[in-house]
Amino acid sequence: MSAALSKQEGLILRSFQKVCRVLEKENDFLAELKFQKITDLLPSKQKEIAALEAALVERAKMLAASGQEHTPLPPDVEKAAQDFKAMIATNQVRLQQAIETQNSVIQLILEAAQESVTGYAASGHYVQDHRAQGAMTLRSDV
DSSP, X not given: OOHHHHHHHHHHHXXXXXXXXXXXXXXXXXXXXXXXXXXXXXXXXXXHXXXXXXXXXXXXXXXXXXXXXXXXXXXXXXXXXXXXXXXXHHHHHHHHHHHHHHHHHHHHHHHHHHHHTEEEOXXXXXXXXXXXXXXXXXOTTX
C-alpha cells in the first residue's frame, strides 16, 4: 500500500471520528429536546460530512488509478464506519422520538384550546364559543 493511500485512510478515519462527535452532540440535544442547539450544530455537521465525503471520494480515485477499486477499508476505518452507522441509527430513533413528542405537545395545545371554547350556557344548553376558535383556525375572509 502506498504512503499516499495510507495517509488518505488516516484522513478518512479522522473524518469519521469528527462526524461521530458532532452526531453524538446532536443525539444528546435530541434526547433533551434542545432544538436550537441542534440547529446551531448544523453548519459543523455539514462541514464534517462534506470533508468525510471528499476523503472517501479521493480514496476511491486513488484506488481506481492503481486498479485496486475493490480494496477494503483497513479494520480501524471499517470500525469507524460501523460506529458512524450506529450513530446514524441512534440519531434517527431520537429524531423520531422528538417529532412524536412535539406532535403530542401540539395535540395537547389543540385539545386544550378546543375544551376552552365548549361548555354550557346560562340556559343550560351546550354551546361553543366560535369567537375563541379564531386563533386556531383559518378564516376564508382574510
